[in-house]
Amino acid sequence: MGNVSFKDNPDRLYGIISTPENMENLKTWAREAGIDESKLFDFDSFVQHLEKQKEASENSSRNQSTYVKLEDIPSLRDGISFHFTPSKNIESILSTGLRPKIGDNSSGGLGKEALSKTFISYGLSGVLQLYNRLINASFEQPLHSIRDESHIAYLPEVSRNRNGNESLSLLEGFEFLRQYMSDNVYFIADTPLSKYEHELSEDDITSINKQISDLSLPGTDVKIKPKIKELDSLAEDLRNKLITLEKGSEEYNNILENLQSITKERADLTITLRQLSLNILNQKRGAMLNESENPVLEEVDYNEERLRWVNQLANPHNTHTRIIEDEEGMHGVKITSDMLRLFSKNGTSSSSGIDFIESIYPYVNENDAVSIREDFNLIPLFIEYINLVKQYENQGLLVKSASNSLDVVDLRDISKYPGLEEFSKKLQEFYVQKTAKTNSEKGKKIIESLGLETVDLQKDEPYMSSTEKALSSHEKELEGTIEKS
Numbered sequence: 376m377g378n379v380s381f382k383d384n385p386d387r388l389y390g391i392i393s394t395p396e397n398m399e400n401l402k403t404w405a406r407e408a409g410i411d412e413s414k415l416f417d418f419d420s421f422v423q424h425l426e427k428q429k430e431a432s433e434n435s436s437r438n439q440s441t442y443v444k445l446e447d448i449p450s451l452r453d454g455i456s457f458h459f460t461p462s463k464n465i466e467s468i469l470s471t472g473l474r475p476k477i478g479d480n481s482s483g484g485l486g487k488e489a490l491s492k493t494f495i496s497y498g499l500s501g502v503l504q505l506y507n508r509l510i511n512a513s514f515e516q517p518l519h520s521i522r523d524e525s526h527i528a529y530l531p532e533v534s535r536n537r538n539g540n541e542s543l544s545l546l547e548g549f550e551f552l553r554q555y556m557s558d559n560v561y562f563i564a565d566t567p568l569s570k571y572e573h574e575l576s577e578d579d580i581t582s583i584n585k586q587i588s589d590l591s592l593p594g595t596d597v598k599i600k601p602k603i604k605e606l607d608s609l610a611e612d613l614r615n616k617l618i619t620l621e622k623g624s625e626e627y628n629n630i631l632e633n634l635q636s637i638t639k640e641r642a643d644l645t646i647t648l649r650q651l652s653l654n655i656l657n658q659k660r661g662a663m664l665n666e667s668e669n670p671v672l673e674e675v676d677y678n679e680e681r682l683r684w685v686n687q688l689a690n691p692h693n694t695h696t697r698i699i700e701d702e703e704g705m706h707g708v709k710i711t712s713d714m715l716r717l718f719s720k721n722g723t724s725s726s727s728g729i730d731f732i733e734s735i736y737p738y739v740n741e742n743d744a745v746s747i748r749e750d751f752n753l754i755p756l757f758i759e760y761i762n763l764v765k766q767y768e769n770q771g772l773l774v775k776s777a778s779n780s781l782d783v784v785d786l787r788d789i790s791k792y793p794g795l796e797e798f799s800k801k802l803q804e805f806y807v808q809k810t811a812k813t814n815s816e817k818g819k820k821i822i823e824s825l826g827l828e829t830v831d832l833q834k835d836e837p838y839m840s841s842t843e844k845a846l847s848s849h850e851k852e853l854e855g856t857i858e859k860s
Contacts, residue, residue: 573660609637690747
């Protein structure tokens, strides 16, 4: 080692690591020795350097067809679907694709899915509806529901020790989601719809669903739908009982076993109900015309929780692939790795969920429904917040998160961030104004939980004027957007 001159052989030196407090002395020594200062690291920056090297290596090893820029997609509204996932899942998804499954949030006591499915958002409206739902949910949910392994690392430091029944503030929610989506990526896939001889109207679907109530288990007089509702009621009672018991106790285990038995019985019944009512559905829509093309999605499909057939494209934020039956049983169509492409701003490497929303939102027009249920369209304000944070990054005002590798806004003192207090006020005024304008019960509850001041639009025109100014130009353009329920 003593015989190597790094000044004469700079390629032999990979890096020099030291403690943060010694970096200035190390830089002085490096300049005197003629050593490249970019090879000097403290421990944290060295780990980040290795991660970037790994990512660069993975990117270079991938085929360029892996990536896609939005401008290279012929249509963002039809025949295309989106799926966001943590960046750590990139390699496994590129290897195995998106596999149909019953996830943690759709099984047992948490949900009522009976068949393994692949869930995606369909088209521009669908992906924006889900993104906007995430923004709204960031401050609606109690903290205990987002202190799980997948989300806790992104919670702002200021909220870490707060009561689990409390929620994040609007600004805290924005920062939480900014961090979370910075660590997520978007997969995009062509997902053609199945075509049938006859297109089903809403009246047709309503008629089919009325007939479902009269269907009985084959060979019996047991009505399937009432039986499922009876099981749902029993399961709800057991879940309420379960949360009062000590986990692992004998009584707890007995009730859990009973609940699992009921869940399986319900799943078997709902699959039977689906199969019996599928015959009724097929009589109305006729034969599939493009089965040889292996379509990925059905416009009309069965909802196992609601026990009814629904038009999936009425709520495109949460659609699932077409149900098929093969040697593996009954399940949703798998989206294979060769069907998937990663969203990329430059076409050569993956980009984050933050880059995604900034890139896709300009494609929106007045016909695109970007909100669901009582959600307010907060995407323009979220993008405004993203741009503020970029300014703070350029000014060196961000701090290193103690729980992830991201540079974050320290919300314990927002006064050191120029314009952030004004933005926070603008965000609150916008939410209050939209709640008053729509008379949203959900919005009223959020305002009450956050301790915000309400407003009566009939009595407070000056306040109305100030909050109208909070609307971004894009939000004003979309004021007439239909909010689907």
